Amino acid sequence: DDIIMHTVKIFKDHEDVLEYYSRKFKYIMVDEYQDTNHAQFVLVSLLAKYHKNLCVVGDDDQSIYGWRGADISNILDFEKIYPDCLTIKLERNYRSTDVILEAANNVIQNNKGRKPKRLWTDVTGGDKIVRMNLNDERDEAAFIMGTIKNKVDTGSSYRDFAILYRVNAQSRVLEDTLANKGIPYKIYGGTKFYDRKEIKDLMAYLRLLINVNDDVSFRRVVNEPKRGIGQATVDKLESFAQENQMSLFIAASNATSLP
DSSP states (O other): OOHHHHHHHHHHHHHHHHHHHHHOOOEEESSGGOOOOOHHHHHHHHTTTTTEEEEEOOOOOOOOOOGTTOOOHHHHHHHSSTTTOOOOOOOOOOSOOOHHHHHHHHTTTTOOOOOOOOBBSSSOOOOOOOOOSSSHHHHHHHHHHHHHHHHHHTTTOGOOOOOOSSGGHHHHHHHHHHHHTTOOOOSSSSSGGGGGGHHHHHHHHHHHHHTTOOHHHHHHHTTOOOSOOOOOHHHHHHHHHTTTTTEEEEEETTTTGGG
16 A cells, blocks of 8 residues: 555645556556545546546445445446546346345445445246344254255255355355265365364364474474474484484474484
8 A cells, every 4th residue: 555655645746657657558447446545546537537438347235345445436436536537336246146136236235325226037936035033153064064964865966065165264154064974065266264274273283282292293383473493404303313212302392412
């Protein structure tokens, strides 16, 4: 953001610089405009000052970054700032059934400060939406897996089910419950919780806490986080450990004895 703020300052303080870049970029397009902040708004407005060919794409209903400075008024007030602009609403949905869209429309219409729109589709039918109130993420996971198990017992296949979650942090409880229930699964678009590097590193530290003879775990974390220990040092440590018949962890604890 400092880069943007200083660029804006240069443009405002040096009209010749602003004119050069405003003339240079004939067409300007900004995607996800609902997530822009005030500094970005000012920068784009200045750049579009000469040619006035500015195209922004966004959806005020998807504005989720207010906590980091996004200003939804940038998109809500766009037509006031640029009264001659052409607004094109993309309200047709090709992904979802009308059952899902009707539910989404009825929820999002309660938002304050939004442009009126109503998504529609030619895809009719589909299962009804089931809404459950559960105590926590473990109850949620248990309900999901129980539902899958019941469906499979009555003829469905595990391939018929997909679990969607918003952030990777939610996958741990789901994966634990899937494993405990013996349900096979694959992660798409990400890495399984226990396969992530940071989790493997943490597990290695925990294993070392209860077993200082675990050389495999020691090798994994000896330089995680980075602490300037190279392979040459590790090789010396391993030689010392072998000569004295001790684990790498114990050898490292006696590092002052290394030649």
